[in-house]
Amino acid sequence: MHHTQVVVVGAGYAGVAAANRIAREGAAHVTVVNPRDEFVERIRLHQHAARTESAVRPLRSVLRPEVALHVGTATRVAGDGVELADGGDLAADRVVHAVGSGAPRSLPGALSVQHLPGATALRDRLDAAAPGTPVTVVGGGLTGIETAAEIAEGRPHLVVRLVASTLAGGLSDAGRDVLRRALAALGVEVREGERVDHVGEGITVDSTSFTVPDLARASGLAVDEAGRLRVDESLRSVQVPTIVAAGDAAATTARWSCQAALPLGIAAATTVLAELRGQEPPAASVGFTATCVSLGRRRGLVQPSELDDTPRGRVLGGRTAALVKEQICRGTVWLARHPSPLFTRAGDLPLVPAWEAA
Ligand SMILES: Cc1cc2nc3c(=O)[nH]c(=O)nc-3n(C[C@H](O)[C@H](O)[C@H](O)COP(=O)(O)OP(=O)(O)OC[C@H]3O[C@@H](n4cnc5c(N)ncnc54)[C@H](O)[C@@H]3O)c2cc1C
Incomplete structure (x- = not known):
């Protein structure tokens, strides 16, 4: 049969x-x-x-x-x-x-966290980097922001900057303010409205697309x-x-x-x-709930959204948001293991x- x-x-x-x-x-x-x-x-x-x-x-x-x-x-x-x-x-x-x-192919010679081999290569470069080495993360989307924050917190001896033509374009102004404050507290230099078209000194991470x-x-x-x-x-x-x-x-x-x-x-x-x-x-049908951003292990941002992913309501920052985001990361693996339609929100x-x- x-x-x-x-x-x-x-x-x-x-x-x-x-x-x-x-x-x-x-x-x-x-x-x-x-x-x-x-x-x-x-x-x-x-x-x-x-x-x-x-x-x-x-x-x-x-x-x-x-x-x-x-x-x-x-x-x-x-x-x-x-x-x-x-x-x-x-x-x-x-x-x-x-x-x-x-991974994007827009910046030859740059590393990327979009896939495992790239993230492992970046980890090895970060391990070997001398104090004061510049790390330039290119791209103001959520992946670039999360990457800059995580490296700054995990490797405080490196000099991290984030170069973004636009910072977190999909978030509300209040959400962007939370991001900017958290990145500043972690010592990340944010350069908004700038573009990078080649790899310079130090380590460059391409998070553009x-x-x-x-x-x-x-x-x-x-x-x-x-x-x-x-x-x-x-x-x-x-x-x-x-x-x-x-x-x-x-x-x-x-x-x-x-x-x-x-x-x-x-x-x-x-x-x-x-x-x-x-x-x-x-x-x-897919419905969005919130945009949740980790900003190192101790900070985060939760921006609630309409089902169609447009931001709404009040944003949550700080340690509470970091805890929420960590629970969500754990929840994604659980949901992949136990995929019931009950756990998805039907949007319009x-x-x-x-x-x-x-
Ligand atoms: C650093 C980082 C942080 C992120 N944070 C968030 C977040 O907070 N929230 C969020 O919603 N999204 C986030 N994303 C985006 C999210 O990870 C992706 O959108 C998501 O992984 C897409 O899931 P997927 O199942 O479609 O594909 P993937 O997770 O990319 O899985 C695809 C699989 O297919 C395999 N594959 C590829 N080609 C072949 C082939 N030819 N034959 C067999 N197998 C193949 C790959 O090896 C992989 O295992 C983040 C992404 C990155 C890189």
């Missing part, structure tokens, strides 16, 4: 949540393909670089026992399976495309400008509907974030499960971009 096969490509937040949710229903045999047998908590990679927290744990420890793990790299995704770099392939009735995002692995484009699938898989409202590839995308690798309107990747992973699983039952899947954010709806 043919046993239904689901292959999940990429074991980040979205892929692990999708795999566990599909496997729990017992509707299919689920195999996860990931280049390493470790789960990388990407939201802690700046902490890994600063040696303030670990960001890596065994992948098996976050997967349900019935999920099979294939350590390898997918080189092609198709509607009926996946080709692997080791020459093998895995046949599938449904493929979940969840390869996430990675995310990029997506080339896998979907190289597989000949319809992608957006960033290389994310173009999907319908149930996260199915517009071209090959047996491929379902989730997380940063799916072309949705949700901010590239762990906060969206987890519910998108659960939504991708809901689509796969509905189709395996012969039902029409519901439209996927239209997930399919305008070009697709038109």
